Amino acid sequence: MAKVTTLSFTESGNAWQTFWDYNPDFAFSLKDSYFTTKNGKLWKHYDSSTVNNRGTFYGTNYESNITLIFNSDVSVSKNFKTISYDGTDGWEMDSFVSDTQGFNLDSAEAFIDTSIPVKSYSEGAYLERGVQYRAGFNKKENKYHSNLRNNSAIIRPEEVRNGASMSGIKGDVAIVKLSTDSSTQLGGQKRLFLVASEYSLSAF
DSSP, X not given: OOOOOXXXXXXXXXXXXXXXXXXXXXXXXXXXXXXXXXXTEEEESSOTTSTTOTTEETTEEOOOEEEEEEOTTTTSOEEEOEEEEEEOSOEEEEEEEEOOOOBOTXXXXXXXXXXXXXXXXXXXXXXXXXXXXXXXXXXXXXXXXXEOBBOOOSOXXXXXXXXXXXBSXXXXXXXXXXXXXXXXXXXXXXXXXXXXXXXXXXXX
């Protein structure tokens, strides 16, 4: 069965702004409330009287995700070193991918850097000999941050280290995908105000 995507339109911004995974039979608004029908049942959306119902449609909970492009100093070669965000716990980084920086002439494979995914603050927590560690985002001064670990498989010419043995993602531009995790206050509010990456100039 093909995946169906529902688009929502904002009249105030005069734009299509959000993609949804749910597939209603019919949708309508009444007295500032949004309703849809599915399989003969009526559903009220954005119902604040129901606790932890965000991302839940017709009894199924869906993750929320956002894709961002880091494009500052676009003509400058960079080494993206970190990923950080200002918001609440429950967000994880699915991917951090650079633009193409050339090709391997022997195999025609593109030189693209990728990062190892970063778990959320809660899901990345683990105990070792009674000490709490974090394998994902860490929290400092009310912001969540993590170093980026390279996951690139293709060795570039004259590259001494590659993959997880090095930190950072090389590129001019990066595409980043963040999503809500599968256990932290499921269906609860997940805020995301700002996403950033610290980078340095690269000599590659």
